[in-house]
Amino acid sequence: MTGRPAAEFGPVGDAEAQRANRGDWDREADEYQREHGDFLGNAGFVWSPEGVDEADVRLLGDVRGRRVLEIGCGAAQCSRWLRAEGASSIGIDLSFRQLQHSRRLDDETAIVVPTACATATGLPFPDDCFDLACSAFGALPFIVDVAAALGEVSRVLEPGGRFVFSVTHPMRQVVPDEPDGEQSLHIVRSYFDRSAYVELDDDGVVSYVEPHHTLGDWIGAIAATGLVLTSLLEPEWPVGHTRGWGAWGPGRGAYLPGTAIFSTTLPTVRS
Numbered sequence: 001m002t003g004r005p006a007a008e009f010g011p012v013g014d015a016e017a018q019r020a021n022r023g024d025w026d027r028e029a030d031e032y033q034r035e036h037g038d039f040l041g042n043a044g045f046v047w048s049p050e051g052v053d054e055a056d057v058r059l060l061g062d063v064r065g066r067r068v069l070e071i072g073c074g075a076a077q078c079s080r081w082l083r084a085e086g087a088s089s090i091g092i093d094l095s096f097r098q099l100q101h102s103r104r105l106d107d108e109t110a111i112v113v114p115t116a117c118a119t120a121t122g123l124p125f126p127d128d129c130f131d132l133a134c135s136a137f138g139a140l141p142f143i144v145d146v147a148a149a150l151g152e153v154s155r156v157l158e159p160g161g162r163f164v165f166s167v168t169h170p171m172r173q174v175v176p177d178e179p180d181g182e183q184s185l186h187i188v189r190s191y192f193d194r195s196a197y198v199e200l201d202d203d204g205v206v207s208y209v210e211p212h213h214t215l216g217d218w219i220g221a222i223a224a225t226g227l228v229l230t231s232l233l234e235p236e237w238p239v240g241h242t243r244g245w246g247a248w249g250p251g252r253g254a255y256l257p258g259t260a261i262f263s264t265t266l267p268t269v270r271s
């Protein structure tokens with residue numbers, strides 16, 4: 001959120017959040033890819049600003065031959081890594097401009113990822129058609145109705161399938177945007193206040209939304225959709241990793257988690 005216009009906190013509905021965020025990601029996609037493309041790698045799978053790399057952590061397990069859905073894929077770098085590992089991966093994203101960057105990377109890498117412009121709360125796929133699903137800060141940090149999105153993932157996953165996703169750690173809500181200044185560890189908001197971070201344009205129209213869900217909210221939503229939580233990774237900021245990313249940086253990263261990575265499975269028999 002660093003460097004963005006002044007904002008307020010308040011209630012916002014899921015439809016309004018999605019409308020606003022689609023426009024914001026279309027506007028910001030070029031700058032996002034310019035700023036973070038090298039760090040992500042054209043065919044890399046980075047889970048978070050801490051640099052957690054799927055090549056090291058293997059949260060998805062063996063992906064060879066697996067049908068994988070990437071949610072909020074952006075330029076689909078993760079799906080490209082998955083394809084290079086032998087998976088059959090496809091991506092969806094709300095932002096058409098992000099998907100145009102995916103097309104660009106198709107040409108640059110000769111690894112072609114099929115994509116669809118769609119929302120995580122209405123996946124354009126039949127039931128039980130993926131073995132795995134993943135999301136690296138895609139969609140879920142921007143969705144108000146996370147139970148709807150998790151329900152969709154649960155629907156399209158084959159029983160026994162796995163869904164792993166990274167999101168902004170809920171503790172991020174309580175501290176300021178600036179990750180490394182003197183104030184970076186000061187508590188400025190209540191962890192329990194579910195108000196969303198909301199930006200307004202010059203006409204007062206909502207132009208960007210980041211909802212807040214506590215850890216308990218996430219775990220409750222996971223359980224409500226029939227998924228089973230198997231691990232929660234709160235990556236530490238690696239010593240010597242100096243590259244910050246917006247509100248994520250080494251200063252605060254030494255004390256507080258900035259990312260939560262949830263690993264879940266769908267039981268072989270649906271509940």
Ligand SMILES: C[S@@+](CC[C@H](N)C(=O)[O-])C[C@H]1O[C@@H](n2cnc3c(N)ncnc32)[C@H](O)[C@@H]1O
Pocket residue numbers: 018021025040046071072073074075076092093094095098118119120121135136137138139140142143
């Ligand atoms: C921080 S980017 C992450 C993209 C990619 N995973 C990466 O690591 O670069 C978040 C992505 O989520 C997408 N997104 C936001 N809300 C979404 C929604 N409701 N459904 C699908 N995608 C969404 C945005 O368009 C954006 O491309």
